[in-house]
Amino acid sequence: MxxxxxxxxxxxxxxxxxxxxxxxxxxxxxxxxxxxxxxxxxxxxxxxxxxxxxxxxxxxxxxxxxxxxxxxxxxxxxxxxxxxxxxxxxxxxxxxxxxxxxxxxxxxxxxxxxxxxxxxxxxxxxxxxxxxxxxxxxxxxxxxxxxxxxxxxxxxxxxxxxxxxxxxxxxxxxxxxxxxxxxxxxxxxxxxxxxxxxxxxxxxxxxxxxxxxxxxxxxxQIQNIVWSVPAEEAEIPSFQESFKVGNIARKPEGIELRIISEEKPADVAVNVPVNLEDLYLYYFDEGVGA
Ligand SMILES: Nc1ncnc2c1ncn2[C@@H]1O[C@H](COP(=O)(O)OP(=O)(O)O)[C@@H](O)[C@H]1O
Ligand SMILES: [Mg+2]
Missing domain, CATH: 3.40.50.300 (P-loop containing nucleotide triphosphate hydrolases)
Incomplete structure (x- = not known):
């Protein structure tokens, strides 16, 4: 068929x-x-x-x-x-x-x-x-x-x-x-x-x-472009301005941003496994607001 x-x-x-x-x-x-x-x-x-x-x-x-x-x-x-x-x-x-x-x-x-x-x-x-x-x-x-x-x-x-x-x-x-x-x-x-x-x-x-x-x-195809970045509350807007920011996790140990970026967004950033949600952000260019 x-x-x-x-x-x-x-x-x-x-x-x-x-x-x-x-x-x-x-x-x-x-x-x-x-x-x-x-x-x-x-x-x-x-x-x-x-x-x-x-x-x-x-x-x-x-x-x-x-x-x-x-x-x-x-x-x-x-x-x-x-x-x-x-x-x-x-x-x-x-x-x-x-x-x-x-x-x-x-x-x-x-x-x-x-x-x-x-x-x-x-x-x-x-x-x-x-x-x-x-x-x-x-x-x-x-x-x-x-x-x-x-x-x-x-x-x-x-x-x-x-x-x-x-x-x-x-x-x-x-x-x-x-x-x-x-x-x-x-x-x-x-x-x-x-x-x-x-x-x-x-x-x-x-x-x-x-x-x-x-x-x-x-x-x-989009491996290695998803990052987890620890950040302070005050840094969030500038990350959102420069990068596609997905999830913003507020945990007891601090804030973690999920960032989609071909370049490493910060020294402290670490690569994390990609999921289809990341792919959606990557292709559709829609950063998620705070
Ligand atoms: N009957 C129609 N007359 C004029 N424009 C239309 C018509 N149907 C869809 N469009 C336009 O075509 C584009 C694609 O629409 P659509 O196929 O409904 O997208 P999706 O299902 O992905 O949301 C949109 O810009 C929509 O406004
Ligand atoms: Mg439709």
Whole structure:
């Protein structure tokens, strides 16, 4: 199975929301990481055929997806970033409704809805109205609707936004569980969502794909640029002015700054192991305020 993106662009007025992206995706989870406005949703909408590219193509096993019509939609599951939920539908009714939109025949829909309610752990909420669900439960219903047709390609856009930490972990475990034999694309700006489950991380910046690597390789590339620096309270502003400062730890033994810098930021600085949060700061240039 191969999803291939060839020099894909989407232009809105004078804004290149997606700018010449090329990538090949096979089975596994791909994490799209990027600041707000970097083009993740626009790219995913094109992959879901909800929006047409300005230029470039997307092929699935060699065929242009815009020419595959229903044959592509049959293998696609999509959870948009903003999904209009049907507040007065019960969970079960909503899933049957989406199943009918997807052209799934009634007997099959019944079996599939029951199965999915188990998978997303919402069986005992099946009679509850959508408007009464927590954010995490709604997202799990969202995943269930995307999985109704047992898609080979699953696209989920910022599925963990607004979830509490516990719900986020549950959602991540769920994705890892269903990722076998599928191409899963997940966008997020929360690094820990994809740190452990992504086969590759794709970093978007200003509409461009600037990195596509395994988490391990990505971290390897920025080894030796993360420093721990003991500092006095009064020194913090000047460090923040000159360097990208991440975490500021205030411990009983004193303050420790986490600094991302190619050069050693101070004589007393020591290198510490890199994590994906550091990588995010490194690529997105967003120092964290005090
Ligand atoms: N329908 C649209 N019309 C005009 N500009 C858009 C539209 N959709 C997205 N954009 C712009 O394209 C850029 C990328 O947006 P988006 O794909 O939503 O980024 P992300 O999902 O990474 O936050 C942003 O600058 C956004 O304002
Ligand atoms: Mg988005």
């Amino acid at each position: 191969k999803l291939k993106i060839n020099n894909l662009s989407k232009v809105f007025g004078d804004k290149r929301a997606v700018d010449g992206v090329s990538a090949e995706l096979t089975n596994g989870v791909y994490g799209f990481l990027g600041a707000n406005g970097s083009g993740k949703t626009t790219l995913m909408r094109m992959l879901a055929t909800v929006s047409r590219p300005t230029s470039g193509t997307i092929t699935f096993n060699g065929e242009d997806i815009t020419k595959m019509g229903d044959r592509y939609r049959d293998v696609l599951g999509y959870l948009p970033q903003h999904i209009g939920y049907y507040r007065n539908f019960t969970v079960e009714k909503f899933l049957y409704y989406i199943a009918s939109l997807k052209g799934i025949e009634k007997n099959e829909a019944q079996q599939r809805v029951a199965e999915l309610l188990e998978i997303v752990n919402l069986h005992d909420k099946r009679k509850v109205k959508m408007g009464k669900l927590s954010g995490g439960m709604k997202q799990r219903v969202g995943i269930a609707q995307a999985l109704l047709n047992d898609p080979k390609i699953l696209i989920v856009d910022e599925p963990t936004a607004g979830l509490d930490p516990k719900e986020r972990i549950r959602f991540r475990n769920l994705l890892a569980k269903i990722a076998n034999d599928r191409i899963v694309l997940l966008s997020t700006h929360i690094v820990s969502d994809i740190e452990y489950i992504a086969k590759e991380i794709l970093i978007m910046k200003n509409g461009q794909l600037i990195k596509k690597e395994t988490p391990r390789n990505l971290l390897g």
